[in-house]
Amino acid sequence: MQILTGIKRIFTIFAAYFQAVLHILKTRQQLALFLQEQRPHLSSVGLVPTMGALHKGHLSLLSRSVEENGLTVCSIFVNPTQFNDPADLDRYPRPVESDIEKLRQTGCDALFMPAVGEIYPEEEKWHIELGELERIMEGKHRPGHYQGVTQIVKKLFDLVEPQRAYFGQKDYQQFLVIGKMVRLFSIPLELICCPTEREPDGLAMSSRNVHLSPREREEAGLLPEALFMAREAAQTLNPDEVRSKALELLASSPLITVEYLEIADARSLQPVKTWEQAGDIIVLAAIRLGQTRLIDNLFIKQSQ
Numbered sequence: 001m002q003i004l005t006g007i008k009r010i011f012t013i014f015a016a017y018f019q020a021v022l023h024i025l026k027t028r029q030q031l032a033l034f035l036q037e038q039r040p041h042l043s044s045v046g047l048v049p050t051m052g053a054l055h056k057g058h059l060s061l062l063s064r065s066v067e068e069n070g071l072t073v074c075s076i077f078v079n080p081t082q083f084n085d086p087a088d089l090d091r092y093p094r095p096v097e098s099d100i101e102k103l104r105q106t107g108c109d110a111l112f113m114p115a116v117g118e119i120y121p122e123e124e125k126w127h128i129e130l131g132e133l134e135r136i137m138e139g140k141h142r143p144g145h146y147q148g149v150t151q152i153v154k155k156l157f158d159l160v161e162p163q164r165a166y167f168g169q170k171d172y173q174q175f176l177v178i179g180k181m182v183r184l185f186s187i188p189l190e191l192i193c194c195p196t197e198r199e200p201d202g203l204a205m206s207s208r209n210v211h212l213s214p215r216e217r218e219e220a221g222l223l224p225e226a227l228f229m230a231r232e233a234a235q236t237l238n239p240d241e242v243r244s245k246a247l248e249l250l251a252s253s254p255l256i257t258v259e260y261l262e263i264a265d266a267r268s269l270q271p272v273k274t275w276e277q278a279g280d281i282i283v284l285a286a287i288r289l290g291q292t293r294l295i296d297n298l299f300i301k302q303s304q
């Protein structure tokens with residue numbers, strides 16, 4: 001009896017150990033072999049694409065995937081083709097060791113972290129028709145950005161073939177763009193948009209927040225404040241008036257430059273003139289604080 005209990009205990013320890021194992025895969029081939037081995041035993045695979053420098057926002061996507069799928073793959077790849085500003089690419093934070101530790105703690109099964117040459121062995125052409133979505137807001141202010149995003153996300157979808165892929169609402173326009181790409185290529189997967197995780201003062205968590213000076217960090221709180229104020233003001237004012245009020249609040253900081261602030265139909269991202277014009281309405285903004293560019297958004301009206 002004692003022997004049996006002992007064997008059971010050893011088995012439990014081994015099982016816990018193997019569950020906690022994070023497989024680190026650096027090449028397409030390692031990823032393909034790993035998935036080939038695992039897939040027959042699994043109900044579903046969840047993919048969480050990231051550029052690393054993981055924070056609680058990323059971890060919330062990972063926890064949701066771990067909960068909903070038999071296997072979760074996180075990718076960390078700072079994709080050069082989506083950076084329209086080379087300085088932004090150069091200084092993008094890359095704290096690999098602490099990222100790996102965080103992934104271990106979430107129960108993520110595999111980390112795919114390829115080198116640039118592994119993903120782009122040679123120069124390649126990529127262009128898909130994203131329509132208006134590419135000509136407004138992020139698309140307008142970061143030319144080529146969504147071509148780079150769709151290029152890498154399509155490659156990741158092809159390599160991992162997940163049943164579900166998880167993205168954050170903080171990059172809401174990106175979520176719509178990826179939805180458009182999935183429909184264009186008829187990719188059989190479910191896209192899941194997870195809520196934005198925020199700091200105590202409301203600032204959306206972002207890998208780029210580390211670049212803010214203490215003074216900029218303080219003023220950055222005005223961005224969520226303007227969005228939450230807009231949602232409140234929508235109860236009594238029309239969209240144009242709300243927009244002006246939010247812009248006024250951001251203008252109160254000499255450090256902030258507003259790139260855009262729009263109140264839009266949450267499906268098309270076209271500006272609305274009345275609250276009745278769309279079922280779902282969202283306020284989206286991008287600001288610059290010194291060298292750092294921050295984006296955020298908040299639903300003002302949601303039909304369900």
Ligand SMILES: Nc1ncnc2c1ncn2[C@@H]1O[C@H](COP(=O)(O)OP(=O)(O)OP(=O)(O)O)[C@@H](O)[C@H]1O
Pocket residue numbers: 049050051052056057058060061166167168169170171194195196197198204205206207208209
């Ligand atoms: N605060 C957040 N809450 C929830 N999801 C987030 C948050 N920040 C980022 N994400 C999501 O995590 C995924 C990976 O994002 P990414 O690696 O670019 O991090 P990031 O913090 O958004 O970086 P940056 O803001 O510098 O672009 C994306 O789907 C993104 O929307």
Ligand SMILES: CC(C)(CO)[C@@H](O)C(=O)[O-]
Pocket residue numbers: 049050051077079082149152153171174
């Ligand atoms: C989706 C993504 C990982 C593609 O590089 C990136 O755009 C991001 O982190 O949001």
Ligand code: BAL
Pocket residue numbers: 082083171174
């Ligand atoms: N989180 C969106 C990726 C980017 O800013 O390039």
